[in-house]
Amino acid sequence: MNRVIAFLILLVPAISTVCAQYNNTYSLEWGGGSWFEVNSIYGTISPSNFAILQLGANKMRESDWRITARVRRVERKLANENTREPYDFPVNMLNLRCVSKSGSSNIPPGNIQNMYIWNPLVGVNNEVELVNFTSLNQEGYHQLLLSFELKVEGGDYLKYLPRWSIYYFAMEYKLYTRNGRNNPWKEERILSLEPDLFCFSVNIDGYPQNPEYSISVLPEAVLEFSTISDYANGTTKTYDKGLRISATSGYEVSVRALSDNFTSVSAFGTIPLNLVSLQLSGGNGVKQPVPLSTQRQMILEGVSTNGEILDYDLIYSAAAIDERYLLINTEQSYSTQLMFEITSR
Known part of the structure; x- marks a missing residue:
């Protein structure tokens, strides 16, 4: 019988010209600004x-x-x-x-x-x-x-x-x-x-107005183990423009899980959160992945978006499945909830 494990993740948002030197030496010059x-x-x-x-x-x-x-x-x-x-x-x-x-x-x-x-x-x-x-x-x-x-x-x-x-x-x-x-x-x-x-x-004119922030996130993400390669090597799923933010001042975006493990309503046992990691891509480049945890983890920071909306891809990656989870012989789903939060910096 085929073994399939699916992770369901529910997402909750909260509020000069330069002269060339033709010789064997190196040059370091000003190129403009x-x-x-x-x-x-x-x-x-x-x-x-x-x-x-x-x-x-x-x-x-x-x-x-x-x-x-x-x-x-x-x-x-x-x-x-x-x-x-x-x-x-x-x-x-x-x-x-x-x-x-x-x-x-x-x-x-x-x-x-x-x-x-x-x-x-x-x-x-x-x-x-x-x-x-x-x-x-x-x-x-x-x-x-x-x-x-x-x-x-x-x-x-x-x-x-x-x-x-x-x-x-x-x-x-x-x-x-x-x-x-x-x-x-x-x-x-x-x-x-x-x-x-x-x-x-x-040129700062008096004291600033109250800053404004916004954040939205796709409500659901699914990672699925359905092939031998998935079990042996892990699996990855990318959600394009899964996270959208805006801010009129310095900001930080963090994420944390609302439960200690992935749990299932149809199966006994749990799967640890750190089997899955989250990575952002977009804006000013690819961010470092962070393993899921109940601890608040900063995944993004900036000075301001000047009120403009910035989009980021959400990349979820699951590591190879440990042997003790291979006892599963039917299709089962494990889930958790994530809280995304934008705060002042």
């Missing part, structure tokens, strides 16, 4: 081309690469003033992440280990790694353009920054290479930039 404004105490994220770095070499060899960033100093210019003054901006509230690559390089995006990962700038004169990756052998001129976003974290400190004030950051970027992980990093290039290329303005 953009300006943006912070207008909420909940912070904001810059355009995706806030900072662009260009790497180049006449002939690439297989090698490990590493790029770091350091804030050398901070300056501020107030409205209606023509001069800048040194300013002690909380640099630890700034984060950079690489969001895209372009150019003639043959480096696959998957080789860039920490793409889409926020890297806190920590503080003035602290060197922070932005990206690291392994290049491939490539003839001809090699060019790689990396685009970065800047996130200004929200907080009460923003309330005390004067309107129309502009903050300038003198940056230093370093390029390192090494041949094999057992060898030390070699510093190849230093790119020191004046503050005009890395800046943003702050």
